[in-house]
Amino acid sequence: MTAIAGAFAIVLDPATLLVIVGASLLGMLIGSIPGLTAVMGTALLVPITFFMDPVPAIAAMVAMTATAIFAGDIPGALLRIPGTPASAAYVDEAYALTRRGKPEVGLGLGLVASTAGGLVGSIFLIVCAPLLARIALGFSTAEYFWLALLGLSCAAFIGTGKPLKGLFSLLFGLAVSTVGLDPASGVPRFTFGSIDLMGGINLIPALIGLFAISEIMRGALHGAPAVREGIGTFGRVTAGLWQRAREHGRNIARGSVVGTLVGALPGAGADIAAWIAYAISRRFARRPQDFGKGSLEGLAEAGAANNSSLSGAWVPTLVFGIPGDSITAIVIGVLILKGMEPGPAIFIKQPEMIYGVLISFFLANLLMLPLGLAFIRVARHVVRVPPTILPPLVLMACIVGAFSLNNSLFDVWVMLAFGVIGWLMEENGIPVAPAILGLVLGGMLEFNFTTTLIKSDGDLLAFFMRPVAAGLGVVTLLVWAVTLFRLVRPARGAGVAAGPREA
Template identity: 55%
Template structure:
């Protein structure tokens, strides 16, 4: 209790509250800009934290991170351009919903369920950090291989209306991910003698290209100079949100749970949590045919998952000093810089700082409601800007974001090439989302497969010897078997996408 009261005094200092608010506004801005990720927002704050005490330094990072993950939903809904990778999973669904005239409901659901999902993640972080971290620490390369493979299976669930094209798109993403250095042999692959390609295809510029640039190309060939959504009036974004919660409260709980479980795994993070949650939502929905037409159900699942994963990612970071994602990798550096060595001892040596982190997480998620509302009101003014002015401005942000990820023109070239590929894919009916999923999980899949094969000395049976790995492996194989069985029976999920004629 003494440590908790000390944490309250530390957090509710006027200076600390000012730092949290300013960092939250900064995170909201960065997250809403296409190409500027939550990781970038965190990294940009690190030099500023050099001059701060531990509590305001941690407060700045927590607040900026929480805001940036939500803010990525705003350009996804307005322009079909995810502000952060965590929003990529449901960008198409969100944009389709906005085009149906449900922009206010779309943004309101994103905001409210982001806040609630974030609070669920914080609650689990507070109550179950040691227990969840103990489970996460038991994951080896075998478990991560099956987890990545299970995540890739989501591509089939996301494209049940055209599974063959979905799998083709997924394989394209995995193939692009193979460019660079072989993680096992250290041998260059598909580099064609180019030095830049040795580092592989950077995911952020590729995502910006396939989502943002392809959308810009589509907008440039559009006759309508102001866009289809300009006519929508700015209304109350909270209208109808409670009805959505009454109908999809179970989806919210399921998405938040998936987000916590995935976020607690080292190296997973909010991006993977959103993909898996969205796929699970479509798989078990009573109306799967509505997905892709602007259905709010999948958005509820995914936006709850990626925000709950933010808090859960701190579990392995605080308890074991193992980063849960790229953001907490930066956080661990800040903790060491402030003399707070992450690990089990931090709960004994600096309990007031741990409680302060918990309180700041709660404040940041509550602060997301008014700041998110203001960001949405400001962002919706973009729809009033003529498209011939808006598109070049967005292109500038895309170029800046792509350059910042590689600090060279190489990132811009990736964006341009992947943007052209994305545009051609959509022109011929191939979905982009599975290709992005392949880029997200491809490296994780390959590295853990090669590591596991080396450990097993080529004996594939060892992939099933550990209990958690066996459970994940059997689940994945059962899903594949079910999909093959349904395709043989001629149901809508057959590989051709069309039931055979009797």
């Protein structure tokens, strides 16, 4: 109880509250501008959180991502350009309502669904994370090895829709994580005599490069989405809103649960959650004829799912140190920077901090409702920010952000190099997300792998000697076997859908 009281004291501190409000507004802005994604926003926020205390820093990221995912609905509804990929699943429904002269109906319901989804996800996180952490305390290196490998395998094989390219992306990330001194022997690996590389590739500049710089280069090559003129005036957003929300309560509830569970799967982010929830809502729709013409059922269910998945993704992140999606992969870097090593022990060693983070989830999602209602009124002006000035501003923010981490130009070069690598990968249809997860989890995977081998004198059976490890190992091997089987015998007819991009 003392820890929880301490956590409330941290979160309700005026400075923390101010950070949460500021980050929420930033998230609204980022999400509503086509071309800026929640992941890019998270990467750009990292250098600023570097100068904050741990709980405000993490709370800022939580608030920013939650509101950015909702705000992605705004350009989707007004311009048919999803602000973030997480809004892509139901963009046609929201835009159809705008064409019928009712943009406020879709945006209002989307906001309520997002808030409800975020709150359900937060409750799931608050209840499940400490329980799972208690179980995880008994895990040894073998369990952690399999958990990390299972998470990475799901990210590479299931989350991307392109197993071989996902596998290469993952191996690339893991390979990059081996640069620097070998943790076991102290032998320098792939440093090419550079002192800057002895400590390994700095995670944050690499993440900024892979997510933000590569996105700028992609936008530069293919051109920014054209912003159409002529967005009409809005009606009152709250008119009939609560009644509509009640009518679609079942959709919102189902979307929230589906989103939370999908989010908790490593590698599956908000975009996948939204697509799955949208498909489920269509399957069980009361009015299937409305789909594609402004279906509120699909909009409510998928809108709830993408926000609830954000909280779900934090469960494996906090409990096992295994990121649930690209956003939490970046967050792990920040947690480590802030001395909050993710894993079950964090609930014992730093309970105030961790409960503070959990409370900030709840607060950020609650705050989204009034802020969102206010923001929708000014949204039609924000979505018209000239796309010609965004890339230069984002590039400069990336450069300064990367530099500020160690006050070193070397980090800027690292960011730029990874930006080019990320761009080349995406141009060739190679997903970037598995590389990020590999980069983040590489050290943990190698440590647990070699430690288990050393403890057992090289006996591979040691990975299956404990019941939980054996169970996780079997599941992981099954994932690999099924993927291999599907590769050797590809599905006839229907092509594999292109993997969703990061939210």
